Amino acid sequence: xxxxxxxxxNDIGEMKRLxxxxxxxxxxxCPVNIILLREKYNIRIAMQDGxxxxxxxxxxxxxxxxxxxxxxSGDIHAALDTLAASAKERNVPLRFIFLTEEQRDIVAEHxxxxxxxxDEGNSDYTxxxxxxxxxRGKENEKKRNRVNRFMREYPDMEIRFSDGQNPxxxxxxxxxxxxxxFEGQAERVDSAFVERVEIYEACRDWDRLGLLGAxxxxxxxxxxxxxxxxxxxxxxxxxxxxxxxxYAQAGGFAVINQLFARHLRDDHGALWINREEDIGLEGLRxxxxxxxxxxxxxxxxxxxEHGLC
Numbered sequence: 001x002x003x004x005x006x007x008x009x010n011d012i013g014e015m016k017r018l019x020x021x022x023x024x025x026x027x028x029x030c031p032v033n034i035i036l037l038r039e040k041y042n043i044r045i046a047m048q049d050g051x052x053x054x055x056x057x058x059x060x061x062x063x064x065x066x067x068x069x070x071x072x073s074g075d076i077h078a079a080l081d082t083l084a085a086s087a088k089e090r091n092v093p094l095r096f097i098f099l100t101e102e103q104r105d106i107v108a109e110h111x112x113x114x115x116x117x118x119d120e121g122n123s124d125y126t127x128x129x130x131x132x133x134x135x136r137g138k139e140n141e142k143k144r145n146r147v148n149r150f151m152r153e154y155p156d157m158e159i160r161f162s163d164g165q166n167p168x169x170x171x172x173x174x175x176x177x178x179x180x181x182f183e184g185q186a187e188r189v190d191s192a193f194v195e196r197v198e199i200y201e202a203c204r205d206w207d208r209l210g211l212l213g214a215x216x217x218x219x220x221x222x223x224x225x226x227x228x229x230x231x232x233x234x235x236x237x238x239x240x241x242x243x244x245x246x247y248a249q250a251g252g253f254a255v256i257n258q259l260f261a262r263h264l265r266d267d268h269g270a271l272w273i274n275r276e277e278d279i280g281l282e283g284l285r286x287x288x289x290x291x292x293x294x295x296x297x298x299x300x301x302x303x304x305e306h307g308l309c
Contacts, residue, residue: 002086004044004055007035009208011045016210016230018052021073025235026297027124027276028054028068028098032209032229033237036198050074053083056097061279063119063301066095069103080110098122099300107302117303121280124297125288129236129270132261132291139292143254150251154218159259162206162213163267171203173215173222181244199240202227212236212268214260216243216252223247224256228264234271236264257291 007015015031027033034043034054042058051072056065067087070079087094096107096114104116135144151157162170178199185192202211209229216224224243231237243252264270274297278284 001089002046002048002053002082004046004053004086007038007043007045009035009205011035011047012209014047015045015052018047018050018072020230020232022071023232023235024071025124025126025231025272025274026098026100026299027231027237027274028299029071030229030231030237030274032202032211032239035209036201036239040194040198049079049082051079051082053079053086061121063097063117063122063299066097066301068098069096069100069107076106077110080107084111095302097299097301101298101300104300115303116300118298118300119280122277122299122301124277124299125275125291125293126295126297127273127275127291128294129261129265129273131294132257132273133265135258143258143291146251146254147258148251150218150247150255153250154223154247156220157216157218157255159214159216159256161260161263161267162211167206170213170215171206173217174203174213174225174227175200177215177222177225177242177244178240181242181248184244195240199227202239211239212264214256214263216256216259218247224252226256226260228260228273230268231274234269235274236268236270236272237274237276239276 012031012035015034019029019031034045037043041056041064044055046053051070051074053070054068059065067083070076084094099107108114178196182192182196202209211227211229213225213227215222224247226238227240228236228238241253241256261273264273275288278288
């Protein structure tokens with residue numbers, strides 16, 4: 001039996017321990033994402049038998065309603081049986097979502113007859129920290145040029161990292177960037193309002209969630225910001241990245257992306273940086289592909305009713 005409940009920031013420590021033990025690198029496995037996105041996707045969790053169990057029931061997006069692979073380090077087959085028993089108790093089909101290729105194979109072996117599909121919009125764009133920190137090679141020439149342009153146009157620019165900063169002043173400047181970005185949106189779609197609430201919550205619970213971030217300043221004002229957290233040792237997730245107006249046009253996004261990647265690599269041991277999925281939005285897809293991902297983390301989900309418990 002699983003006693004599903006809504007995750008809170010008080011769960012973050014144990015969630016990080018279990019996600020860390022799993023060695024996961026997917027954005028869905030990031031404990032901070034589970035908390036910040038709990039309302040958007042109606043996420044429920046349970047922590048028992050050495051595993052973090054998750055349940056998503058709040059969206060019509062393909063491949064986002066069901067249970068992801070359990071996170072932890074124990075008897076995974078017993079954990080899968082626990083999920084099957086929970087589905088039976090709730091009188092719903094057992095549907096898996098966000099499965100990596102390796103996880104898909106384990107589920108397929110444990111539940112013969114299950115059928116799997118994938119949706120391109122759910123795949124994570126992942127990059128080596130070295131790649132984003134150095135932007136070497138001809139394929140990254142345009143990004144290097146944007147960084148150089150920003151440096152030329154704003155020679156007084158500086159970047160400050162959250163480590164050792166006063167969190168009140170630091171998060172205030174992050175929210176300032178978010179507000180300026182939001183004001184500049186010609187069409188304020190629902191997702192922008194939802195994301196705004198998530199950023200406010202992240203800033204409010206900064207220390208408790210164990211977040212990392214950076215703010216770029218030019219003309220003595222904050223002009224770009226980013227927020228990230230650790231998924232598991234060596235794997236980091238970029239939750240938010242913002243710049244606005246002329247600063248964005250001059251390369252604000254490219255600057256904070258590169259300098260923060262160097263910070264994660266040099267000061268936090270980052271090996272991989274996950275810039276999450278594009279959820280089928282063409283603009284996001286172009287932006288993420290522009291950095292030439294080192295690996296697309298494809299996510300699988302079960303389809304139909306055949307073979308489900």
